[in-house]
C-alpha cells in the first residue's frame with residue numbers, strides 16, 4: 400500500500416484521543432482516533448498496513464488517504480491538472496489586466512517594495528498614446544478569449560482591469576484624466592475595474608466615478624493599525640501622517656455605496672494594535688455597510704528590498720499571535736477575513752463550506768497570463784515585479800513584443816510544473832510559492848503552511864467535531 404504523502408496528521412490539543420487527517424492534495428479531511436493516525440503516520444515509509452482490517456483499508460482508500468501504489472496518486476494529480484487547464488481560454492486565462500499608472504507616490508511607507516524603482520524611473524504617468532495601445536491589446540486578447548469560450552463552451556467570467564501604482568489616484572489633472580479614460584473604456588466594454596490606492600486623495604475621485612456612472616468593483620485601501628501606528632509607518636512625502644485623510648475617504652466612499660476592501664498590514668511591529676483597530680472599525684460602524692470588508696494581511700517582501708526592516712517574519716509567529724487574539728475575542732473573526740494566510744484560510748473554507756478543499760494550482764494571476772502595463776511602455780505579469788528588468792516579459796509601446804521564453808517561464812511556475820516545488824507536500828496549498836520571488840531570486844519563499852493548518856484545525860476543532868464527513 401502507499402500512504403499519501405499529502406496526508407497531514409494533526410493532533411488536537413483539547414481532544415488528546417482524536418486526530419484529524421487532512422489530505423492537502425484533494426482536500427479531504429476526517430476525524431479519526433489518534434491511534435489510527437499514529438499508525439498510518441508510522442506505516443507511511445514502508446506502506447505496510449497489514450494490521451488494518453479490509454473494511455478500514457477500503458474506507459481509507461475511498462477517501463484517498465491511501466492508494467494501492469503511488470502511481471495511482473500521480474495519475475489523479477495529472478488528471479486534475481489537465482481538467483483544470485481545459486477550462487481556461489488561452490489568450491489570457493486570468494482575464495486580468497493591471498495598469499500601473501505611475502511609479503510616483505505621495506507616501507513613503509517604511510517597508511515599500513517599490514522604493515528602489517522610484518529612484519530609477521521618472522514620475523511619468525501612462526500617456527494617452529500608451530493608453531490607446533493598452534486598450535487595443537486588451538480588446539484583441541478578449542476577442543480571442545470570447546471566441547474560444549463560445550466554441551468550447553468554457554466557463555466565463557468578466558474581464559477585470561485593475562488600476563494600481565505607485566499611487567494611481569494622485570491629486571493631479573493628468574491622473575484624473577487617465578482614470579476617467581480607463582473607466583469609460585471599462586464601461587463601454589462591460590469590464591469590471593478595481594483600484595488599489597493608499598486612499599489619501601480617494602475622495603477627490605468620487606465626482607469622476609459618479610459622472611461616469613460606473614463604479615469600481617472594489618477599492619482596496621490599506622491602513623497599518625490605529626492612527627498612532629499607521630502615521631509612523633505610512634508617511635507623506637513631507638513627513639505628515641496619512642491616517643486622517645484615508646479615514647475621511649473611506650467614510651465618503653461607503654456613503655456613496657462603493658465597495659471598500661480595507662487591508663490591514665500586520666507584522667511583528669503592530670500586531671498588538673489589531674484589537675484597537677477592531678474597536679475603531681466598530682466605532683465607525685463600517686461593518687454596517689454591505690460594501691465594506693476588512694482583512695489582515697502579513698507584510699511581505701517578495702522583492703527583497705527591505706532587508707533592514709526587522710519586523711517581517713517568514714515563520715508562523717504572526718498567525719500564532721492572531722489565533723490567540725481570535726480565541727480571546729471571537730468577534731475579531733467576523734470583522735477580519737484572513738485570505739492572505741493561506742494555510743488558515745484553507746481550513747476555514749473547509750469548515751465554513753462543509754466540503755473538501757480544491758487544490759490550488761496557480762498561486763496568482765501572474766502565472767495565468769495576466770498582463771501588467773507600466774508607464775515605461777514595459778510589460779510584466781506580476782505587479783510587484785514591475786520595474787525590475789528580471790521580471791519584464793516584453794513591451795507594449797511603441798510596439799507589442801513578448802519574450803516567449805520569459806513568458807513561458809512565468810507560466811510554468813504553477814504547483815505542478817514548478818521544478819523547485821515538485822517534491823513538496825504543501826504545494827497544493829502554497830501553490831509553488833511566490834513566482835516573482837523565484838524569478839528574482841532563484842529560490843522559493845516557503846510559507847508556514849503546515850503550522851497554519853495545524854493551528855487552524857485546533858482553533859476550529861471545538862466548532863466542527865463530529866460534523867466532518
Ligand code: SF4
Nearest residue numbers: 763781783833834835
Ligand atoms: S508573483 Fe508573487 S508578488 Fe507577484 S502577484 Fe504573484 S504572489 Fe504576488
Ligand code: SF4
Nearest residue numbers: 820823829831832845
Ligand atoms: S514554496 Fe516551499 S512550501 Fe511552497 S510549494 Fe514550494 S517548496 Fe513547498
